[in-house]
Amino acid sequence: MSSDERTGLYVESTIIMTTVRVVAPFVLTFALFVMFHGADSPGGGFQGGVIAGSVVMMLAFAYGIDAAREWLDVRVVASLASGGVLTFAAIGLGTILLGGNFLEYHLYEQFISHAIAYGIELVELGIGGIVASVAIGLFFLLAAGFGHAVDAPEDES
C-alpha cells in the first residue's frame, strides 16, 4: 500500500497540476538565480537550495508523492548531498595543498583568472546542492511515515 493511499494525502486536481506545470520552471530558474547571483544580490546557496528543493515538493503535491519519488532518482539526491560537501571541502583543502591557508581562494589564480569569484560561486553551488537534497530527502522521509520502522521486526534485539 502506498503512503499516498494510506494517509489520503493526494487529491488529483487539474488546477493544481496545471498551475504547478506552469510555475515550476520559473521557480527552479529563480532558485538557480538566487544561488548563482548570491555574490551580487541577496541570497546564496542556503536560500537557493531551499527554493530548488521546494520545486520537488510542489511536483509531489501536484502529481502525488509516490510519482515524484519514482521520477526522482535517489542516486541524484544522494550524490548532490555528498557532492556538495566534497566540493566545498576540496576547494577549502586544495589551498592548503598549494601551501596556503584554508579557503585562500587567490592561490587558484595561477590556474584560472578571477579565481576568488569562481571559487565562491562553486562553494555556493555546493551548499545549494546539500541544502536542496537534504530538504527533498527530509520531505520524502517524513512522507513515507514511520510505519516501516514500527512494522519491521527488530532483528538486533
Next chain:
Amino acid sequence: MTLSLIEAVLLVFVLGCAIGAAVLRDVLASLMAFAAYSLGISIIWVMLEAPDVGLTEAAVGAGIMTILFILALANTVRPQENGLFESISVRTVVLVGAFVVVMIATVPSLPAIGAEGAANPVVSGEVTQHYIDNAYADTEVHNAVTAVLAAYRGFDTLGEAVVVFSAGVAALTVLRQEVFA
C-alpha cells in the same frame, strides 16, 4: 523611535500570529498561524534591510518548515477537538511571562535602528568596517554577506553545510531508511 504604519501593522500581525500559534487548540490552525508569523517576520527583516535573512526566513520558516510540519501531521492522528483555544494554565503564563520580561529587559541596551557612530557599535565596530571597506577588493563579490559567509568565515560555513548534511544522515538513521526517497 517612530513607527511607520506598515511597520506597526506588521508588528501587530506578527505578535498576533505568534500568540495564535501558541494558544490555538487545533494543531493545523496553530501551524498556519506559525507560517503566517514566519512570513510576517521575513517582511520585517527586509524592512530592516536584512534581505538575506528575510529570504532565508521566507524559504525555510514559511515554506519548508510548514510543509514538513503538515506532512508530520498527516502521518499522525489529529484528534477532533472542541473549543477554539487551548486551556492555559497559570504556571505556563508565569513562566512565559518571566521569559518575556527578561527578553524585553535586554531591548534598551540595543542600539536604536539607524543609529550611527559610537551609538551603534554594530555599525561602527572595527570588524564591520573592515568587511565593508575590503570585501570587494578581497573577494570580488558585491554582497558583503556572501563575502563573510563564503570567504572570511568560510570555515564556519563548511561546518554549517556539514551540519545540514548530518541532519539528513541522522534522519535516515532514525527512520531506518537507506535512501532519501
